[in-house]
Amino acid sequence: MNIYSLNSIPNTVYDRVMKRSFGLSSNQGVQKRVRRVFEDVQTNQDRALLGEYEKRFGSTNKMSLRVTSPEIKNAYKQVDASVICALQQMIKNIRNVTNAQLKTKTDPAVVTEKGVKVWREWRAIEKIGLYIPGGKALYPSSVLMCGIPAVIAGCKEIIICSPPSDKGKISAIILVASDMIGISNIFSVGGPYAIAALTYGTKSIPKVDKIFGAGNAFVTTAKMLALETTSIDMPAGPSEVFIIADDSANSSYIAADLLADGEHGDDSACVLVTTSPVVAKKTVIEIEKQLNNLSTASRIRESLKKYGLIAIADSLKDAINFANNYAPEHLEIMTKNPVAVSKKINNAGSVFIGNYTSKSSGDYATGANHILPTGAMAKSYPPLGVDAFGKWMQIQRCTKLGLNSIRKTIETMAIAEQLPAHKYSTAIRFIK
Amino acid sequence: MNIYSLNSIPNTVYDRVMKRSFGLSSNQGVQKRVRRVFEDVQTNQDRALLGEYEKRFGSTNKMSLRVTSPEIKNAYKQVDASVICALQQMIKNIRNVTNAQLKTKTDPAVVTEKGVKVWREWRAIEKIGLYIPGGKALYPSSVLMCGIPAVIAGCKEIIICSPPSDKGKISAIILVASDMIGISNIFSVGGPYAIAALTYGTKSIPKVDKIFGAGNAFVTTAKMLALETTSIDMPAGPSEVFIIADDSANSSYIAADLLADGEHGDDSACVLVTTSPVVAKKTVIEIEKQLNNLSTASRIRESLKKYGLIAIADSLKDAINFANNYAPEHLEIMTKNPVAVSKKINNAGSVFIGNYTSKSSGDYATGANHILPTGAMAKSYPPLGVDAFGKWMQIQRCTKLGLNSIRKTIETMAIAEQLPAHKYSTAIRFIK
Numbered sequence: 083m084n085i086y087s088l089n090s091i092p093n094t095v096y097d098r099v100m101k102r103s104f105g106l107s108s109n110q111g112v113q114k115r116v117r118r119v120f121e122d123v124q125t126n127q128d129r130a131l132l133g134e135y136e137k138r139f140g141s142t143n144k145m146s147l148r149v150t151s152p153e154i155k156n157a158y159k160q161v162d163a164s165v166i167c168a169l170q171q172m173i174k175n176i177r178n179v180t181n182a183q184l185k186t187k188t189d190p191a192v193v194t195e196k197g198v199k200v201w202r203e204w205r206a207i208e209k210i211g212l213y214i215p216g217g218k219a220l221y222p223s224s225v226l227m228c229g230i231p232a233v234i235a236g237c238k239e240i241i242i243c244s245p246p247s248d249k250g251k252i253s254a255i256i257l258v259a260s261d262m263i264g265i266s267n268i269f270s271v272g273g274p275y276a277i278a279a280l281t282y283g284t285k286s287i288p289k290v291d292k293i294f295g296a297g298n299a300f301v302t303t304a305k306m307l308a309l310e311t312t313s314i315d316m317p318a319g320p321s322e323v324f325i326i327a328d329d330s331a332n333s334s335y336i337a338a339d340l341l342a343d344g345e346h347g348d349d350s351a352c353v354l355v356t357t358s359p360v361v362a363k364k365t366v367i368e369i370e371k372q373l374n375n376l377s378t379a380s381r382i383r384e385s386l387k388k389y390g391l392i393a394i395a396d397s398l399k400d401a402i403n404f405a406n407n408y409a410p411e412h413l414e415i416m417t418k419n420p421v422a423v424s425k426k427i428n429n430a431g432s433v434f435i436g437n438y439t440s441k442s443s444g445d446y447a448t449g450a451n452h453i454l455p456t457g458a459m460a461k462s463y464p465p466l467g468v469d470a471f472g473k474w475m476q477i478q479r480c481t482k483l484g485l486n487s488i489r490k491t492i493e494t495m496a497i498a499e500q501l502p503a504h505k506y507s508t509a510i511r512f513i514k
Numbered sequence: 515m516n517i518y519s520l521n522s523i524p525n526t527v528y529d530r531v532m533k534r535s536f537g538l539s540s541n542q543g544v545q546k547r548v549r550r551v552f553e554d555v556q557t558n559q560d561r562a563l564l565g566e567y568e569k570r571f572g573s574t575n576k577m578s579l580r581v582t583s584p585e586i587k588n589a590y591k592q593v594d595a596s597v598i599c600a601l602q603q604m605i606k607n608i609r610n611v612t613n614a615q616l617k618t619k620t621d622p623a624v625v626t627e628k629g630v631k632v633w634r635e636w637r638a639i640e641k642i643g644l645y646i647p648g649g650k651a652l653y654p655s656s657v658l659m660c661g662i663p664a665v666i667a668g669c670k671e672i673i674i675c676s677p678p679s680d681k682g683k684i685s686a687i688i689l690v691a692s693d694m695i696g697i698s699n700i701f702s703v704g705g706p707y708a709i710a711a712l713t714y715g716t717k718s719i720p721k722v723d724k725i726f727g728a729g730n731a732f733v734t735t736a737k738m739l740a741l742e743t744t745s746i747d748m749p750a751g752p753s754e755v756f757i758i759a760d761d762s763a764n765s766s767y768i769a770a771d772l773l774a775d776g777e778h779g780d781d782s783a784c785v786l787v788t789t790s791p792v793v794a795k796k797t798v799i800e801i802e803k804q805l806n807n808l809s810t811a812s813r814i815r816e817s818l819k820k821y822g823l824i825a826i827a828d829s830l831k832d833a834i835n836f837a838n839n840y841a842p843e844h845l846e847i848m849t850k851n852p853v854a855v856s857k858k859i860n861n862a863g864s865v866f867i868g869n870y871t872s873k874s875s876g877d878y879a880t881g882a883n884h885i886l887p888t889g890a891m892a893k894s895y896p897p898l899g900v901d902a903f904g905k906w907m908q909i910q911r912c913t914k915l916g917l918n919s920i921r922k923t924i925e926t927m928a929i930a931e932q933l934p935a936h937k938y939s940t941a942i943r944f945i946k
């Protein structure tokens with residue numbers, strides 16, 4: 083890999099790196115196909131979903147969209163005890179972190195005038211849908227990252243949709259992970275069909291109030307379309323890691339973490355910005371060395387070529403500015419004083435501090451959520467958390483005296499905004 | 515108006531009432547025109563914006579998109595002292611309520627394993643754009659509702675875009691309201707042009723990280739398009755009020771509040787569900803009586819005809835269920851024990867408790883925010899608040915010992931998910 087100087091990166095490289103491969107396809111073909119799926123599901127309901135099955139697996143006579151409870155029980159037999167054990171530790175840690183996020187369900191009231199009180203109460207979103215990718219990529223960890231906050235928030239109806247594998251069934255490990263956190267409403271439907279079903283509802287699959295979860299360009303495009311009638315978590319795209327390092331950093335660790343991100347797919351983005359030319363050089367050598375031992379090397383090479391960057395910054399300040407501008411999904415800070423650096427970071431989904439916080443630690447086991455904003459969306463979106471599964475409701479109460487104390491303001495503004503009925507609706511409360 | 519029984523509303527009426535007029539246009543014509551505006555602004559930048567001016571106002575020789583500081587100073591001379599006074603009380607109350615929403619900028623750390631710490635830090639969104647409608651409707655109150663939380667959150671760059679009136683200038687009251695809360699970055703651009711400029715940035719108008727504010731179908735469609743590259747507050751649509759009343763309610767107040775909502779436009783939605791046939795009948799009579807005195811009567815009549823409903827419920831429970839299903843923007847509760855009813859409400863933007871909390875009190879002066887989810891979006895979106903102007907950043911730190919305590923879980927899951935580099939990126943930290 084080339085090593086660039088941060089303030090003289092060629093424009094073409096800079097643009098490619100900054101833009102990365104956003105999950106949302108502006109490809110009109112993708113948009114048209116997804117819109118057709120939506121129309122199909124809206125019109126033909128379950129038949130549209132089963133039609134997809136027929137195309138892939140032949141007859142759908144014995145097909146049920148909903149996973150049955152014997153199927154879930156049976157799945158446990160197919161999952162190794164060590165995996166169950168790992169899922170248990172993950173669940174414990176994610177629950178711990180998520181519980182701490184929901185501090186109160188009723189805000190203290192603010193008395194803005196004597197007799198005028200305003201407060202907020204928190205309500206869980208009633209019906210939610212989680213989309214869990216399947217097929218080639220298999221992410222039971224994402225079941226936990228989406229599902230645990232939903233359960234803790236208190237969502238009444240939690241639906242999981244996941245595509246069947248080549249054998250026509252959802253993978254056992256996905257079923258087990260779901261069941262372990264108490265979610266048993268699982269439907270074997272994938273891609274834009276699943277998103278359309280959750281958007282409109284069918285006889286089998288309920289219409290939900292919010293759709294969560296990542297997927298390919300078709301799924302992300304479908305989620306944007308779903309926004310016309312429901313709501314979504316965020317437009318999630320390919321994985322990204324950005325590492326800020328000084329000369330105290332370990333190049334083998336840096337290389338390993340860049341490669342871990344790159345193996346998600348050839349559209350992943352891996353960036354190292356370091357103040358140390360030595361670290362930069364050593365990292366390049368380490369990358370080559372480590373790639374030799376990885377079965378996922380070819381897609382990593384591709385992602386490094388397309389969206390990778392190794393750059394030398396004149397100062398930590400420059401590196402931090404660039405990181406804030408890039409707004410990465412994952413940010414690792416391997417410097418002498420990583421906490422001081424983190425205080426200056428404004429835009430990042432999940433931050434990993436110090437040499438021993440490997441990216442994969444947060445992907446699985448620290449308890450932090452791994453569903454994060456990508457494509458510079460970290461400038462405005464937070465990581466997934468319990469907040470996303472509920473909403474505040476605003477409440478206000480005036481006594482007659484209270485209303486009287488703001489009456490003049492209401493009436494003046496109503497006239498200024500040319501809304502006489504607004505004025506009258508307050509004034510009438512004082513007509514004897 | 516007809517009075518229906520809640521459990522036997524004709525299907526056509528029910529559908530019309532439940533769907534109401536959502537702000538987002540699925541009209542392909544609107545979508546195409548908005549997309550063309552986006553392409554125009556992306557390609558021609560400021561020239562595209564000025565071109566719109568030329569069409570409306572002739573020569574743009576003297577035209578500047580940015581409002582100058584003498585213009586802002588001069589605006590104060592055109593605004594009545596009583597309005598300044600009203601704005602001051604509004605600002606005080608909105609600030610009070612908004613300040614209380616931002617409780618902490620650093621969550622306490624959760625120690626999930628010995629040596630594994632996870633916490634969150636809050637960061638303001640750096641650059642935001644507020645769209646303030648202009649022209650016929652003039653809402654200086656919306657400047658405060660959007661602008662105050664942005665200032666309190668600490669957003670570094672706050673841009674206001676608002677269309678010029680027929681005289682080619684933004685209304686003085688909008689400029690004054692903005693200046694009073696410390697926002698002076700104001701641009702005279704309206705409609706989808708403004709949203710496109712905030713999305714892509716032009717020479718005059720900076721690209722922002724998130725776009726806030728309501729508008730007509732073109733603006734809302736533009737905001738949905740903006741979502742492909744930036745983020746937005748929510749897809750806001752026409753105003754809605756839903757009143758739950760029992761026989762303790764005052765029909766004149768109910769009628770006045772229904773009419774106040776209806777006067778926002780002929781696409782507004784006004785619903786009364788009461789357990790009292792007497793209240794229903796009296797309200798119908800009151801509506802007719804009050805309409806006679808209102809200059810906005812014709813659009814109110816239109817909105818009542820299209821999206822209005824008066825229905826009698828067998829029980830408060832039925833009324834509450836219907837309200838939760840409808841998920842109104844504004845919900846008024848005029849019953850003997852309104853607080854008990856409010857506890858059972860899950861889906862509503864802003865709740866008004868008791869006979870003296872007029873809808874217009876919350877539109878202007880209680881301190882509550884009046885930018886609220888519409889079109890049943892209250893099922894998943896909260897009212898606008900300080901939270902929308904910032905985001906949590908997730909941070910984690912492992913010691914070597916800490917990483918060791920989750921190492922097995924990471925490695926097991928990495929293998930289960932077929933991601934060998936993920937396994938290696940943790941394992942390498944233990945290779946001597």
